[in-house]
Amino acid sequence: MKNFNAVFVCLLLFSCSVIAQQKRSNLSYVDPTIGGVGLILEPTRPTVQLPNQLIRVFPVRKDALDDQISYFPLTVASHRVISLFSFMPVNGSNESALWNKKEVYNYEVLTPYYYKSELGDDGNLLEFAPSKKSGFFKVGFKGSVNNYLRLGVLNEGGEITVTDKHIITGTEIFKGMKAFFYAETDGDISQIISRSKANAKSLMVKVPKNVSFKYAISYISIEQAKQNLQKEIPGWDFKAVKNTAYKEWDKVMSQINVEGGTLAQKRVFYTSLYRCYERMVDINEYGQYYSAYDHQVHKSGRPFFVDNWIWDTYIALGPLQMILNPAKEADKINSYITMYQQSGWMPSFALIFGDWPAMTGNHAASWMADAWFKGIRNFDLKTAYAGLRKNSLEATLLPWNNGPATVLDSFYNKHGYMPGLHYGEAETVPQVENVWEKRQAVSVTLENSFSDWNIGNLAAELNLSKDQDLFITRSKFYQNVFRKEKGFMWAKDKDGKWIDDMNPKTAGREFFTENNAYTYNWVVKHDFKGLFNMMGGTKQAENKLDQLFREDLGAPKFIFWKTQPDASGLVGQFVMGNEPSFHIPYLYNYMGAPWKTQKRIRMLLNTWYTDNLFGIPGDEDGGGMTSFVVFSMMGFFPVTAGIPVYNIGSPVFTKVTINLSNGKKFTINAPASSAENKYIQSATINGTPLNKPWFSHAELLKGCTLTLQMGARPNKAWGSKLENAPPSAINVNPENYK
Numbered sequence: 001m002k003n004f005n006a007v008f009v010c011l012l013l014f015s016c017s018v019i020a021q022q023k024r025s026n027l028s029y030v031d032p033t034i035g036g037v038g039l040i041l042e043p044t045r046p047t048v049q050l051p052n053q054l055i056r057v058f059p060v061r062k063d064a065l066d067d068q069i070s071y072f073p074l075t076v077a078s079h080r081v082i083s084l085f086s087f088m089p090v091n092g093s094n095e096s097a098l099w100n101k102k103e104v105y106n107y108e109v110l111t112p113y114y115y116k117s118e119l120g121d122d123g124n125l126l127e128f129a130p131s132k133k134s135g136f137f138k139v140g141f142k143g144s145v146n147n148y149l150r151l152g153v154l155n156e157g158g159e160i161t162v163t164d165k166h167i168i169t170g171t172e173i174f175k176g177m178k179a180f181f182y183a184e185t186d187g188d189i190s191q192i193i194s195r196s197k198a199n200a201k202s203l204m205v206k207v208p209k210n211v212s213f214k215y216a217i218s219y220i221s222i223e224q225a226k227q228n229l230q231k232e233i234p235g236w237d238f239k240a241v242k243n244t245a246y247k248e249w250d251k252v253m254s255q256i257n258v259e260g261g262t263l264a265q266k267r268v269f270y271t272s273l274y275r276c277y278e279r280m281v282d283i284n285e286y287g288q289y290y291s292a293y294d295h296q297v298h299k300s301g302r303p304f305f306v307d308n309w310i311w312d313t314y315i316a317l318g319p320l321q322m323i324l325n326p327a328k329e330a331d332k333i334n335s336y337i338t339m340y341q342q343s344g345w346m347p348s349f350a351l352i353f354g355d356w357p358a359m360t361g362n363h364a365a366s367w368m369a370d371a372w373f374k375g376i377r378n379f380d381l382k383t384a385y386a387g388l389r390k391n392s393l394e395a396t397l398l399p400w401n402n403g404p405a406t407v408l409d410s411f412y413n414k415h416g417y418m419p420g421l422h423y424g425e426a427e428t429v430p431q432v433e434n435v436w437e438k439r440q441a442v443s444v445t446l447e448n449s450f451s452d453w454n455i456g457n458l459a460a461e462l463n464l465s466k467d468q469d470l471f472i473t474r475s476k477f478y479q480n481v482f483r484k485e486k487g488f489m490w491a492k493d494k495d496g497k498w499i500d501d502m503n504p505k506t507a508g509r510e511f512f513t514e515n516n517a518y519t520y521n522w523v524v525k526h527d528f529k530g531l532f533n534m535m536g537g538t539k540q541a542e543n544k545l546d547q548l549f550r551e552d553l554g555a556p557k558f559i560f561w562k563t564q565p566d567a568s569g570l571v572g573q574f575v576m577g578n579e580p581s582f583h584i585p586y587l588y589n590y591m592g593a594p595w596k597t598q599k600r601i602r603m604l605l606n607t608w609y610t611d612n613l614f615g616i617p618g619d620e621d622g623g624g625m626t627s628f629v630v631f632s633m634m635g636f637f638p639v640t641a642g643i644p645v646y647n648i649g650s651p652v653f654t655k656v657t658i659n660l661s662n663g664k665k666f667t668i669n670a671p672a673s674s675a676e677n678k679y680i681q682s683a684t685i686n687g688t689p690l691n692k693p694w695f696s697h698a699e700l701l702k703g704c705t706l707t708l709q710m711g712a713r714p715n716k717a718w719g720s721k722l723e724n725a726p727p728s729a730i731n732v733n734p735e736n737y738k
Contacts, residue, residue, distance in 0.1 A: 026253040027246070029263075029270035032110045035616030036064030039577065040561060040568045042080060042619045044275070046110045050248050051277035052305070052328065053132045054217060057115070059105065060086075064613050068102035069119065072128070073154065074135065074181055075217050077174065078307050078351045079279055079622040084172050084179045084217070085160075086152040089124055089139045090204070093146050095193055098204060112274050113245035129242040133228040133285060134216035136241045141209045148193075148204040149185075149213060157199030165189045168205065168215075169222045175353035177292050182225035183215035186236050212236055219283060219290040219352070220297055228285055252277060255324055256634070260654025260673060267611040269633050269652075272626035276317055279622045280305035280332050283352065292354040294342035303328075305335040306352045311359035312579050312624030314367040319638040320627045322374050323700065326661055330378045333368055337384050345395060345402070346387035357402040360440055360513045361447030362391050362455070363641075369454035370641040372461065373734040374697045385458050389467065392455055392474075397448055398431055399440045399513065406431045408439070411494065417480040418444040420491035420499055420511055436509060442481050442489050443513035446523050449478040453526040454642040457734055475730060478524050482534050487544065488517045505554040505573070506563055514566035518548055518573035519580050525640040528590045528728035538722060542591040548584070549574050549600070569608045569617030576608045577618020582628045583639040586647040590725045594693040595679055595714035598650035601632050602678040605652065634658075635668050635708070636695075640728055644697035644737050647726055648719075650678045651708065664703025670710050677710040680718055693719035694726040696737050 032046030043063040049056040056076035059069040060083070073083035090098045106123065109116040115128040124147075125140035141147040151160045151168065158172035168183045191206035214236070216229035233241055253270060261269075282303040283289050289304040290297050298304075321329045339355070340346045346364050349356040365388045372381060396406050397418065405413075408429055412418050420441035421427065427434045456471030483490035483498055491499045491511040504517035512520050521544070524531040532541040551573040553560045561567065569576030574584065585604060588596035608617040609629050620626060631637045635651025656668040683690040684707045685699060695706065727737065 025250050026257065026270050027112070027250050029266045030112055030249075030253070030274045031267055031271050031611065032112065032274070033064055033613060034268065034271045034611055035613070035620060037613045038063060038619075039614060039617055040565055044616055044620045045076075045080075046115075047076065047278055048110075048112060048115045048128060049130050049278070050113075050132055050245055051252050052279065052281055053130070054281050054283055055130045055133060055135050056278070056281070057128055057130060057135060059108075059115070059117070067104050069105050069117075070102050071150070071152070072137075074215060077179065078353070079309070081351065081356075082174055082353070083154055084174065085170055085181055086150070086154055087137065087213070088150045089119065089126055089141070089148070090150050091120070091122065091124065091141055091143060091147045095204070098148060098150065099195060099202075112249045114242050127238065129238060129245050131232040131241055131244070132282075133218070133225075134214065134232045136233055136238055137213040138238050139207075139211050139213065144209050146206075147209060147211075148206055149211070150202070150204045152202035153200035159201040160203040161201075162189055162192050162203065162205060168203070169225075171222070173199070175292075177219065177290070177295070177353050180218045180220070180222045180225045181215050182218075182222050182229055183213060184229070185211055185213050187211040212238065218285055220285060220288065224285055224288075231286060249274070252324075255659050256630075257657045257659075258634075258653040258655065261633075261652050264611040265633065265652050268609050268615065268629065271611070272609075272629040272633075275620060275626040276320055276623040276630060279307040280335070280350075281307050282331075291339070291342055292352065293339040293347075296342075302334065303331045304338070305332045306350055307622075308332070308350045309358065309621055309624060310348060310350075310363045310367060311361060312621040313627075314363045314370070314641055315579050315582055315624070316627035316631055316638065317623040318367050319370060319641065320630055322371055322376060323658065323660070323666075326371075326374075326376050327378070329371060330376050333371055333376075333379045333384070336364055336368075337380060337387065340387035341383065346384075346391045355402060357400055360397075360399045360443045362388065362397075362451040363447070364388060364391070365451040365454045365458070366641040369458050369734075370638075370644070372458065373642060373738065374644045375701070375738065381458065382462060385455070385462055385464075388455050388458070392448070392452055392471070396431060397444050398433075399444065400433045400437045401431055403431070408432075412445070412448075412477075415480075415496070416445075416474075416477040417492055418442070419494040420502075422493060422499055423501060423510075438508075438510040440509050440511065440513045442491050442511045442517070443520055445481050446478050446489065446520055447513070449475050450523070450526050452477075453730070457642060460733075472730065475526060476530075478527070479530070479534065482531075484534060487535060489520050490517070503554075506560075508563040513580070514564075514578055515575055515580055516564060516567070516573070518551065519567075519575055519578070519584070521548075522584050522587060523580055525583065526642070526728065526732075527730045528587065530730060532591070538591050542588070542593060545584070545587055545591070546596075548572055566618065569604075571604070571607075575618075576604055577616075577625075579621070579624055579628075583637065586637050586639050586649060589647050589693040589719065590728060592720045592722050592725070593716070594648070594719040595716050597647070597693070598679050598714070601649040602652075605629070605632060606675075635670065635706075639726065643727055643732060643734050645694050645726055646697070646700070648680070648683070648693045648695070648706075648708075650680065650710075660701065660703065662701065662703075664701070666700045666703060667705040668708065669705060670708040672710040673708070674710075676712045679711050679714040681709040681711045681715045682718060683708050691719060691721070692724035692726075698738050
């Protein structure tokens, strides 16, 4: 009997352990410190917010190695560009020394939904939890006297005001618009110390030992901010705000469930997924919003999303959200269309303060075409098309420029390429940013060739045959900058002559965007078939792709990085740390060598995406980079925006389940997947053999199961027939893959 009881207890304990493991929230794997030290450029920020919502808060410091916090913004208005209103608890008898005081921090707790730290030598406790348009700080000072909340203006001007012993309000001017906050404390403000500097008035207010500070932001008025706070945080229950935030994050983290893999891999995966919800953010304030695109307040019951760096996000973040949250992605697209209607131009980087015309290409077209052909159609295609067409034919294509076409754009339309300048030749076009960004002539040609191809396919949807012919012709412009005898994308001058002293390795922004010719050789996403032919055939293209990962830099890294500071995460000349490279490892699928894609993807993930402070190889860009990680660790990737198919890579986990918004599940089963077993031996979809290295978005939406048999040695025959390669040619009709 004793033995029976012992066995029963053991079984019960084992069952409880299994249940506990099963109930562990995916949110528990998220570590916002991952990537907190930039390898070359920017670190990640451990942002605390609700998914895609206005309030974004983080401790401001140089990076995760900095042991002092300067302040906490009441919100980030635009990722890495603008923060609004500083908040910092400080204490001390020397009031003048407190204005610029930074605080050391210890015992920091960082999650998407909650922040806690001990600040200063005394260990003052600070906690924060977010809501949609509001936030909640709790402060516990160790001492009973000389305790202050310091509130400041961060940008062009503004004013912080105490209106009674429990209420603080603020106005801040930035980038041609205003932000407002309304805040309440649960303890009396007993002293007000103000400081005016330039056009800004900041405050320190003396508060009790334990004090809570809740606030809301508005881009409309202080009164609207007050209403936002009353709707979201009417009382003083910090725990309730924290729990609500937890539930919001737990919900989105539960949409993808993985099995197998290591603890480190799960930490990388779910932290990457968390970062895919930083933006865009909804600034509709309960039925109305302020738009910087016409400087008006609009009544609307729909979200109004801002803060998108589309050059970075159309590649993987948009496609990921089209799977996870298609209705929300449609809302984001509708926001862009509204901005076009309000301003007269389709935005590029649609920020809170207006369009920021960064980078190259008309990739709102790539994003919207991708959504359309994936069945996301609850937006006005006719109006969207009008804006995309206008941007392509009437706006300047110059990087970092807005406005009408220039003489260089007229040249582009006539000759089919953006002309480059010879080294030492003076710039003659005043609209060109001539200090650092330059013309980026080859990249402008290549990226607009792709976005014009997408516009052409949208024209076909609207039965605009003449426009379709025009834009498909323009999509072939990439051919004008490929120099066959060199085997590279190459710059031409205004006379159509190659710029002979261009070096494919060292050529910078005068010809290319953030990368060199080795990367931009491969950005012809809409016509790999044509590209490979220009390279001499598929086998020659494969050899060239092999060499990309092996090619020497041609200079010491510190010299190379002087020209190419964005080229981080280097493997040969391949750049893992910058977005135009993301699709490149998958190109072996188009060449009859999918096993090389499987090998490369695993190596790149293992090398550059780790679960520590150095775990991001380049600028993360608010989901731009980590969406690549989410896709690639699951085992597939969307190479060509506008063709609704996915390339198969090598899944890190033994099982991945995506809970789709239509109630169905898409599952990837790879039961033998491991560090050694990275090669696909065979595949099935719903039990039917799959001998091609891709599948369609339509199959995914049906709730299919992709089963991959994995092994330690490559099966070079699987998916190797060129007729089974993923589609990529000028004449591909995306409708054929619905």
